[in-house]
Amino acid sequence: MILGIIEHDGVQLDPYGLQMLTFARDLSARLNTSLEAVLIGKSAESSGEQIKNFGISKVHLIQHERLEHYAPEAWAESVIQLLADKKADLAVAAGTERGNELMAHIAAKLDLPLASNCSEISHGDGLEITRLRWGGSLLEETSLRDNVKLLTLALNIVEAQESSANPVDFEAFTPTLEDKDFRVQLSGREENTAEGVTLKTASLVVGGGRGVGSAEGFKVLEELAECLGGVVGGSRVATNNGWRPHTQQVGLTGNRISPKLYIACGISGAIQHLVGCKAAKNILVINVDREAPFFSKADYGVLGDLHEVVPALISEIKKVQ
């Protein structure tokens, strides 16, 4: 039996959790086993309604008076007890921050391997697994042979798909937890006093890299972004030099962006940068070097010095606006 652990906020299920359920549903069919969902914490039941459209017939509600706020070890301990109780042979969560954290605690406590951020799974001797390395720039093939298999599913590998609605049977499970399981527990939240459009949601991003040359150099990029209702981003060279704040970094250790158009100025196109912008629908590269690798990943290109091209663009846009 497969247990699929889904995050929720008490009202809505996490969209990545629904991707995971879609993937796990297909896997359970291929492995000829059943799939049951797990929701942890207070008020999980109300968000569980959504689940019936995903073809799940049983949902385990892990309930405990102290599970109101996220506590990674208490969650891990709860899932471990449920795994043992139901004799499940596979547990999967979405490869979110919490998903990876939770599964790593479970793996550590049970001394089992964890295959994180998987993208494909096939059935062999055990499970043959493909997982992401280098943020997805490289794939690793590995196998899981242990009796209990633990994995997380990389984000946005499958689209969440509903299936025939099932009547859902909710089953409460109360774990036995100790004080020690709560030594790390969420103690508060702070909301961002948000500035509106963010890099993650913007439909147009103007990115700058080493070619921009300085913090002041970014002024023209800002102006271009403003004309087009977009936001500014940068490569790690731009953030690491202090030209832009790290919150504006695009890439492996920065933000993943998915705008309609990404205008990349003076950026070479290192794999760690490309990981962050590969979901852009269109990429326009402005670079002095025709050999810059970014040109082979872009839809459109302008060959030239960004400090000439960008101001020319701005004045042309102002003419027509």
Place this chain on the structure above:
Amino acid sequence: MNILVCVKRVPDPGTKIELTADSRAVDTSKLGFTISPHEECAVEEAVQMIEEHGGEGTVLTLGLPESDAQLRDALAVGMERGILIETDGSDWDPGQTAKAIAAAIEEDQTRHGPFDLLMFGNESADSGGFQVGIRVANALDLPCITGVKSMEMEDGQLVCKREYGDGWEVYKIPLPAVVTVKEGLNLPRHPSLRGTMKAKKKKIEFVQPEKVSAQLVMNRLRHPAETSKEVEILGEGAAAAPKVIELLRKLEVL
């Protein structure tokens, strides 16, 4: 405050990752090496905390003997001691890595006294397992906060923040503890010439680990299916502007 930071030496592939003929490793013959930006931030944060609260910083890595270069980089910005757990360079899975690191920490603590804080990257740059820090925390029975982008001592407690949804989650724990951090935590300093000279004299201890068997065996590496694009060059220099305007119109961003 005594702080240990764990860093991993990884190739810096730049624009393309080449594989070895047997597809079991990245071909590093033409590559430089680095540590992940997350771990650079861990080193910087440790140095800042020690500057503020006193104590000593130790940097640890598990890898080939030449990984001492990455330890020296950390020693050059203010860490004091290095520990190098020596391997033959083969792939160690997260479980093996964590067990060897936990054993080395326990052994080191018997001689140098306990660490107050153990720091890791949230995930390694190459294999990205998202778990070595958590495994070490469990092996040493310490609390662990992951994904940390802001940390501070407040009334003897470590207050950490991490991003969640549109906001931040706040966690408070007493020391000793483990934290795994992410880039953005701070802006790492560059080593000074003096720092680099001093680092050459700092002590790196080489440790021979016991290797337990692997649980997650890497069989093969491969490239994801690539959709190589045919770029349309719109022109050169400022003269390309009208063509770009046409494009912006076509894409309905103007």
